Amino acid sequence: MTVTQANFTAAMLDPSAAVPKGLQTPSGDIASKRFNVYRNNVAVSLSDALETAFPVIRRLVGDTFFRAMAGVYLRQHPPTSPLMMFYGEDMPAFLAGFEPARSLPYLPDIARIELGLRRAYHAADARPADGQVLGALAPDALMNTRLRIAPAVQTLTSDFPIYSIYRANTAADAPKPVMQAEAVLITRAGFDPDIHLINAAGATCVTALADGQSLGVAIDTAGETLNLAGVLNLLLSQGAVTDIY
Amino acid sequence: MGTNSLYPFTKRGQTMLDSARLSSLPPRPGAGYKPQHYSDIMADPDPVGWLEIHAENYMGDGGRPIAQLRHLAERFPISVHGVGLSIGGEGDLDPEHLARLKHLVGWLNPASFSEHLAWSTHDAHFFNDLLPLPYNPATLHRVASHIDQVQDVLGRQMLLENPSSYLAFADSTMSETDFLRELVTRTGCGLLLDVNNVFVSATNLKTSPKTYIDDFPLEAVGEIHLGGHDEDEDETGAPLLIDSHGKAVVDPVWALLDYTLAKSGPKPLLIEWDNDVPAWPVLADETRRAGRALSLVTA
Ligand SMILES: [Fe+2]
Numbered sequence: 001m002t003v004t005q006a007n008f009t010a011a012m013l014d015p016s017a018a019v020p021k022g023l024q025t026p027s028g029d030i031a032s033k034r035f036n037v038y039r040n041n042v043a044v045s046l047s048d049a050l051e052t053a054f055p056v057i058r059r060l061v062g063d064t065f066f067r068a069m070a071g072v073y074l075r076q077h078p079p080t081s082p083l084m085m086f087y088g089e090d091m092p093a094f095l096a097g098f099e100p101a102r103s104l105p106y107l108p109d110i111a112r113i114e115l116g117l118r119r120a121y122h123a124a125d126a127r128p129a130d131g132q133v134l135g136a137l138a139p140d141a142l143m144n145t146r147l148r149i150a151p152a153v154q155t156l157t158s159d160f161p162i163y164s165i166y167r168a169n170t171a172a173d174a175p176k177p178v179m180q181a182e183a184v185l186i187t188r189a190g191f192d193p194d195i196h197l198i199n200a201a202g203a204t205c206v207t208a209l210a211d212g213q214s215l216g217v218a219i220d221t222a223g224e225t226l227n228l229a230g231v232l233n234l235l236l237s238q239g240a241v242t243d244i245y
Numbered sequence: 246m247g248t249n250s251l252y253p254f255t256k257r258g259q260t261m262l263d264s265a266r267l268s269s270l271p272p273r274p275g276a277g278y279k280p281q282h283y284s285d286i287m288a289d290p291d292p293v294g295w296l297e298i299h300a301e302n303y304m305g306d307g308g309r310p311i312a313q314l315r316h317l318a319e320r321f322p323i324s325v326h327g328v329g330l331s332i333g334g335e336g337d338l339d340p341e342h343l344a345r346l347k348h349l350v351g352w353l354n355p356a357s358f359s360e361h362l363a364w365s366t367h368d369a370h371f372f373n374d375l376l377p378l379p380y381n382p383a384t385l386h387r388v389a390s391h392i393d394q395v396q397d398v399l400g401r402q403m404l405l406e407n408p409s410s411y412l413a414f415a416d417s418t419m420s421e422t423d424f425l426r427e428l429v430t431r432t433g434c435g436l437l438l439d440v441n442n443v444f445v446s447a448t449n450l451k452t453s454p455k456t457y458i459d460d461f462p463l464e465a466v467g468e469i470h471l472g473g474h475d476e477d478e479d480e481t482g483a484p485l486l487i488d489s490h491g492k493a494v495v496d497p498v499w500a501l502l503d504y505t506l507a508k509s510g511p512k513p514l515l516i517e518w519d520n521d522v523p524a525w526p527v528l529a530d531e532t533r534r535a536g537r538a539l540s541l542v543t544a
Pocket of ligand 1: 439
């Protein structure tokens with residue numbers, strides 16, 4: 001009998017399903033344990049890919065929890081592309097609705113950081129602009145200037161101390177997180193992405209600049225809590241500005 | 246530019262095989278490239294004559310992977326080995342993925358492009374594994390049309406790799422070797438012969454690996470793979486070998502390689518080690534052993 005790829009896939013993803021008839025051992029018996037090789041290969045390879053993608057989530061929830069959660073995730077959200085380096089795009093939304101993780105409400109935002117770092121790692125290369133140009137501009141001209149932002153650059157805002165939590169789980173000497181809202185800027189100077197602490201106004205400013213707004217508009221949009229010098233220094237020192245025009 | 250980047254057969258029914266065009270990889274040992282070996286390989290490439298990469302790992306927009314690949318390609322012939330096209334799939338090939346492949350093959354101009362006789366995508370979901378298909382006239386027609394499409398889009402000949410089998414299909418009506426030979430005839434593709442897969446499949450399906458090699462269209466082989474496998478048993482206690490690419494090649498597979506090379510002559514010979522990847526000296530030793538096997542045969 002014919003085993004369609006739909007039959008094969010459904011049985012492969014459901015360990016309790018019967019092995020499709022038509023898949024045989026050499027002696028013509030139903031190939032139960034042999035079919036389990038595929039079940040196992042798929043579950044292990046997707047679970048491994050998620051471990052690679054979300055090392056900090058794994059640290060926060062522990063190995064056992066992570067493996068169990070990955071088993072649920074990979075069946076609800078199998079990859080939709082062969083580019084495994086981007087597998088896990090649905091993890092933030094999944095975690096937000098995953099009942100057993102409810103006591104850790106910051107997990108979705110940490111997952112967003114980890115996805116952002118991977119996107120930055122594979123983002124297009126960009127040549128940094130010379131920041132000296134900005135200093136030479138008169139105030140009016142400066143406000144009308146636009147900054148082109150490198151493809152690797154991303155911002156994230158959160159109600160939780162996501163920068164502090166991320167650092168506490170990746171750096172030996174990081175301080176203990178304090179409950180507060182934090183925002184992060186992801187950059188990639190060279191080949192290795194990095195994250196930096198900014199505030200929500202800083203994130204708004206960078207987003208406006210990346211959207212092609214002038215510096216003046218970006219400053220207005222960001223509001224009074226913007227630390228303009230801090231944000232500009234960070235962007236320029238991290239090679240995050242590729243053109244000033 | 247050489248003629249080797251253009252596959253020679255564009256129409257069905259052309260059966261002449263020009264073995265010089267099967268790939269322009271040298272008949273030397275190669276290694277599956279892992280980024281952790283970058284510095285070692287660049288410092289001392291011996292005994293590696295060429296490198297193989299997995300296409301999907303180099304489909305980002307930029308960053309370190311692409312930069313490393315550019316540097317490697319300046320020093321080594323590169324084989325691009327795809328794991329995500331799902332050539333054996335019931336559905337159409339993913340046009341976006343084909344376009345990404347065309348882009349990669351376009352800028353890199355690799356010495357060879359290969360994919361698998363398997364499927365990995367169904368209903369827009371990708372399962373990251375090489376899944377099996379039955380061999381009969383309907384699947385032959387489907388796989389041949391997918392290979393035609395790939396070769397047309399890429400503008401070059403591709404090599405198709407024989408899979409590791411764990412089970413048999415009741416509705417297979419052709420042997421794997423007949424199926425592959427017919428694909429070569431219909432599409433003008435070449436073949437990538439994985440000798441470890443032959444050993445794994447023959448053990449699991451209780452057939453003879455040497456008979457498989459005897460029946461294989463060796464004149465169409467543009468590359469040979471060697472890798473390690475895991476050993477298990479099925480519920481009846483019969484051996485169940487699993488293609489894991491996670492350890493050294495076992496002696497019976499080296500012996501099967503010698504048997505193959507004696508019939509085929511020297512071929513580009515790759516060591517695949519994708520899981521539990523060892524330090525470079527271990528992989529280099531394995532590659533050296535492949536070099537010794539090649540030195541025993543003459544062209
Ligand atoms: Fe292989």
